[in-house]
Amino acid sequence: MLIFPAIDLYDGKAVRLYKGDYNNMTVYSDSPLSVALDFVKAGATCIHMVDLEGARDGTTPNLAIVREIAQKTPLFTEIGGGIRSMDTVRAYLDAGVDRVILGTAAVTDPAFLKAALAEYGERIAVGVDIKNGKVAIKGWLETAEDDALTFCEKMQALGVRTIISTDISKDGAMMGANHALYRTLSERLQLQIVASGGVSSMEDVKRLRAQNLYGAIIGKAYYTGAIKLSEAIEVSK
Numbered sequence: 001m002l003i004f005p006a007i008d009l010y011d012g013k014a015v016r017l018y019k020g021d022y023n024n025m026t027v028y029s030d031s032p033l034s035v036a037l038d039f040v041k042a043g044a045t046c047i048h049m050v051d052l053e054g055a056r057d058g059t060t061p062n063l064a065i066v067r068e069i070a071q072k073t074p075l076f077t078e079i080g081g082g083i084r085s086m087d088t089v090r091a092y093l094d095a096g097v098d099r100v101i102l103g104t105a106a107v108t109d110p111a112f113l114k115a116a117l118a119e120y121g122e123r124i125a126v127g128v129d130i131k132n133g134k135v136a137i138k139g140w141l142e143t144a145e146d147d148a149l150t151f152c153e154k155m156q157a158l159g160v161r162t163i164i165s166t167d168i169s170k171d172g173a174m175m176g177a178n179h180a181l182y183r184t185l186s187e188r189l190q191l192q193i194v195a196s197g198g199v200s201s202m203e204d205v206k207r208l209r210a211q212n213l214y215g216a217i218i219g220k221a222y223y224t225g226a227i228k229l230s231e232a233i234e235v236s237k
Helices: 032-041 052-057 063-072 086-094 104-108 110-123 148-158 179-188 202-210 220-224 229-236
Strands: 002-010 013-018 021-029 046-051 076-080 099-102 124-131 134-137 142-147 162-167 192-196 215-218
Touching (some): 013 032, 063 076, 063 086, 086 099, 086 110, 099 104, 099 110, 110 124, 124 148, 142 148, 148 179, 202 215, 215 229
Parallel strands (some): 099 124, 192 215
Antiparallel strands (some): 002 013, 013 021
């Protein structure tokens, strides 16, 4: 299982939200590149980034920082947040990003998703953010009609290879991951599933690894010291 330490970007800084609340934000570093280099020192091979302003507004205000991290570290880089056009997809991939994550657009603009998959294949992932059992969109401020499993089945049928699934109620709350959710998804789908939200202890990492998931994202638990990144990477092998 791959470990994806996370950087959430807002106003050029590395931050974390509590349960997706933009009014409940903690700034962890003014230098996201330094954070990414610390990941490398800990043995990480991957990084997960989210442009929170992009997720809310559909813009790319932190593109320069994403480019810097993609080009100045050896990490496999993925980015999500506000990617709603082919121009934005190309901008990130041209900047050196390895994989882009479509969230809101995968729900609201299936034609765009199909076009992105046709052109870039496995470099396109879909973020499945879950709020009260439904797929959340637009920076987690709205929900779609589909429940998580139904939506993931649709994504699989379209040829999506990787999904990043976040239980918003767990995100940043340090209450543990939603293991039942990931068990269901892994049993019912033939997708590369990345668990996100609430991965807050080594026990979480071990249990997710036992489920044969493709990856797990570690965010707040890294910044607070609840999980030592080097240990999580070792356990996940």
